[in-house]
Amino acid sequence: MVAGTRIEQTLLAAVHRGDLPGCPPRLAEALHHAVFPGGARIRPRLCLAVAHACGDDAPATADGAAAAIELLHCASLVHDDLPCFDDAATRRGKPALHRAFGEPLAVLAGDALIVLAFQTLAHQAVAHPDRMGRLVGIVGDAVGVPRGIVAGQAWESEPEAALAEYQREKTGALFVAACMAGAAAAGADPAPWRALGERLGEAYQVADDLKDVAAEADELGKPTGQDVRRGRPSAAAELGIEGAVKRLEQLVAAAADAIPASPGADELRTLVLSEAKRLRPKSLARTAA
Amino acid sequence: MVAGTRIEQTLLAAVHRGDLPGCPPRLAEALHHAVFPGGARIRPRLCLAVAHACGDDAPATADGAAAAIELLHCASLVHDDLPCFDDAATRRGKPALHRAFGEPLAVLAGDALIVLAFQTLAHQAVAHPDRMGRLVGIVGDAVGVPRGIVAGQAWESEPEAALAEYQREKTGALFVAACMAGAAAAGADPAPWRALGERLGEAYQVADDLKDVAAEADELGKPTGQDVRRGRPSAAAELGIEGAVKRLEQLVAAAADAIPASPGADELRTLVLSEAKRLRPKSLARTAA
Numbered sequence: 359m360v361a362g363t364r365i366e367q368t369l370l371a372a373v374h375r376g377d378l379p380g381c382p383p384r385l386a387e388a389l390h391h392a393v394f395p396g397g398a399r400i401r402p403r404l405c406l407a408v409a410h411a412c413g414d415d416a417p418a419t420a421d422g423a424a425a426a427i428e429l430l431h432c433a434s435l436v437h438d439d440l441p442c443f444d445d446a447a448t449r450r451g452k453p454a455l456h457r458a459f460g461e462p463l464a465v466l467a468g469d470a471l472i473v474l475a476f477q478t479l480a481h482q483a484v485a486h487p488d489r490m491g492r493l494v495g496i497v498g499d500a501v502g503v504p505r506g507i508v509a510g511q512a513w514e515s516e517p518e519a520a521l522a523e524y525q526r527e528k529t530g531a532l533f534v535a536a537c538m539a540g541a542a543a544a545g546a547d548p549a550p551w552r553a554l555g556e557r558l559g560e561a562y563q564v565a566d567d568l569k570d571v572a573a574e575a576d577e578l579g580k581p582t583g584q585d586v587r588r589g590r591p592s593a594a595a596e597l598g599i600e601g602a603v604k605r606l607e608q609l610v611a612a613a614a615d616a617i618p619a620s621p622g623a624d625e626l627r628t629l630v631l632s633e634a635k636r637l638r639p640k641s642l643a644r645t646a647a
Numbered sequence: 648m649v650a651g652t653r654i655e656q657t658l659l660a661a662v663h664r665g666d667l668p669g670c671p672p673r674l675a676e677a678l679h680h681a682v683f684p685g686g687a688r689i690r691p692r693l694c695l696a697v698a699h700a701c702g703d704d705a706p707a708t709a710d711g712a713a714a715a716i717e718l719l720h721c722a723s724l725v726h727d728d729l730p731c732f733d734d735a736a737t738r739r740g741k742p743a744l745h746r747a748f749g750e751p752l753a754v755l756a757g758d759a760l761i762v763l764a765f766q767t768l769a770h771q772a773v774a775h776p777d778r779m780g781r782l783v784g785i786v787g788d789a790v791g792v793p794r795g796i797v798a799g800q801a802w803e804s805e806p807e808a809a810l811a812e813y814q815r816e817k818t819g820a821l822f823v824a825a826c827m828a829g830a831a832a833a834g835a836d837p838a839p840w841r842a843l844g845e846r847l848g849e850a851y852q853v854a855d856d857l858k859d860v861a862a863e864a865d866e867l868g869k870p871t872g873q874d875v876r877r878g879r880p881s882a883a884a885e886l887g888i889e890g891a892v893k894r895l896e897q898l899v900a901a902a903a904d905a906i907p908a909s910p911g912a913d914e915l916r917t918l919v920l921s922e923a924k925r926l927r928p929k930s931l932a933r934t935a936a
Contacts, residue, residue: 512752
């Protein structure tokens with residue numbers, strides 16, 4: 359089964375828990391709204407690609423890890439969009455969840471998605487309990503304290519903070535988890551896969567900064583020009599558009615070089631380089647063409 | 648080691664993750680504020696008591712389950728107190744977390760506590776991976792969809808809802824999880840332990856309703872008279888104080904009868920009956936004395 363189908367099916371099965379008897383129907387709707395239709399699903403696809411490179415001997419476990427990471431990503435988007443943070447009006451081309459369902463259900467849907475991530479992981483990894491603890495650890499580290507995305511977001515509440523660093527860490531955390539969990543799900547040592555995640559996370563952050571200045575809102579599914587307006591760190595602002603594009607290319611090359619020796623390393627390298635082309639905003643691709 | 652010490656030590660080790668390098672200091676403070684000093688720790692003590700009744704052959708695993716349940720309880724208090732829900736000013740005799748640290752950190756601390764619960768469970772159960780999946784399932788069911796505490800809270804966002812039922816379910820969920828997880832942590836079949844949790848959860852709800860009408864705010868650590876003010880279901884309002892006290896006694900007796908056959912069943916029965924006396928508000932105990 360191709361990766362995209364595996365991911366959507368596992369996510370659908372997870373979110374379907376909300377459709378079971380006893381669940382408040384609007385919460386169930388809110389969960390679907392938060393998860394479908396998705397963005398590029400780049401983190402779970404990365405997770406499955408690494409699992410594949412490591413032999414993917416336990417596909418259900420890898421699917422669980424990939425889905426858990428995407429569910430946590432969706433949860434973070436829902437909570438980040440809340441009025442007390444970004445108060446975003448739109449997300450993935452639709453109204454942000456709290457605009458569509460109200461603030462209480464946005465808080466609760468985010469909470470439910472976090473729980474669902476761990477339930478899905480445990481459920482899917484049931485045939486490989488020996489891998490479960492490590493997977494919960496990897497995924498938990500990416501989201502929680504001391505350095506996961508929740509901690510990254512909390513730096514905005516500190517009187518003095520190196521925002522550039524936290525932003526990089528926050529984006530990087532789930533990319534690191536995607537790579538390490540993909541390896542751990544396939545029974546491989548996850549540690550050597552950290553560097554790939556760190557570089558891809560940084561590349562994605564630079565691409566996101568570029569999109570924020572160069573893309574059109576339609577392409578992004580959320581308002582553009584937000585970073586400058588909020589005084590947030592941006593590679594595009596620091597390096598200029600041309601400099602940021604160059605930095606992106608360097609990071610992708612470094613990521614390809616960071617792929618550890620594994621049965622499918624060559625295939626993964628090709629994939630990383632081809633997928634990286636999609637990171638550049640279309641409007642810049644047009645300019646370059 | 649006595650149960651109370653085991654619980655506080657495991658909770659402290661969990662929350663201490665926020666004190667590690669890289670964590671925003673105010674988020675770390677907020678986590679301590681949310682978890683210490685605790686209330687009666689009734690759910691984790693119940694979890695350990697059931698594990699003990701089942702032989703407690705894996706104390707670290709039982710500690711993990713107990714701590715996970717308490718961390719999730721603390722998370723739910725923090726999020727329930729948010730302005731978009733109860734907008735509570737105080738909790739456990741201190742300012743509610745969002746009053747002390749602001750709304751963003753209250754959202755994030757709640758999220759971090761949910762993640763921490765699963766990390767703690769996985770970390771503590773590492774020597775018994777075969778029990779981990781079941782434990783994550785039990786704990787996840789108690790919090791998430793379709794019928795966990797998040798779902799219970801989401802009924803308030805439905806146009807038509809049987810609020811009395813949701814309230815019972817919401818309180819009951821963590822009591823059921825405490826009993827079932829205690830059994831599962833000790834390698835016993837958790838299913839027969841559900842009934843004990845359901846009855847104790849209902850007893851606790853009745854006791855809480857009684858406290859809301861009869862206790863003084865100092866004793867409760869939060870404002871009293873909230874249920875009537877918010878039009879929430881209350882056994883004390885439905886049955887009168889005397890009727891509610893009687894109902895509480897019936898539920899405690901039913902709980903004691905529901906304890907499944909197990910090595911420590913008699914001891915647990917004695918404990919349930921003696922602990923139940925603490926459920927009655929002091930002002931009512933004085934009246935009865």
